[in-house]
Amino acid sequence: MENEKFIVPEATFTEKPDGYELKVLLPGIGKEDAELHIEGRTLTLKTNSKYQNPAGFKKVVGEFERANYAINVDLPEMADAASLAAKLENGILAVKIGKKPETQAKKIEIA
């Protein structure tokens, strides 16, 4: 019984003043094929690719294979897990996470 092999996908994590954005490249993966979990501050992603080589054809050039992706991301302290929104479109997963309001920069009025 072979263990499923997972590839770490290309991902970028950017911080903006009002939140964070995680962009993961998942070619061949649709919405239904990806599982996203959050436990505490750790985001886990696993996919079950449905990309198939066309049946009955001979592979003449093979520069990429059916791949399943898995990645764990530890979110920073200021990330607000409750305000997480994820969208998977055209093989790119975009996860937007807000920052905890109490950690946002605030102007303090001097009396």
Add this chain to the structure above:
Amino acid sequence: MNTMLNMDPWGFLDDLLDTSSRAFRAMRARAAGRFPPVNVFMDDDAVIIDLELPGKTAKDVELTLESQAVVIADKPEPVTDTVTGKTEAGRPAWSRRLDLPFRVNADKANAKFTNGILRIELPKAEANGVKRIAIAG
């Protein structure tokens, strides 16, 4: 210590072609972002070409069919010169050309994007045989 157990100097080439090896992945990583990887499948009646293009859709790619070749190229947004106001087509970031061993039936060719993978189906043209040309005079 010098261990010369493996005397095959060309072994690294097998590594480069083995998609599961680290050497292949390293080569692939260097090419990543410069042009999309391609899978080509053939049977007696058609050729199927898959390209890995995450995030792209039909409007981002230019597909051109020649009599015996197919060219897939990046189609960037048009660029407008802020000084002169002229708009030009942007320079494509990548382009891949595949020469085919047979002529393609352009009417039956189709291409579809699914989850960032572009699948192009090119059926062989029926009359791939040799045509006789009548000589006048």
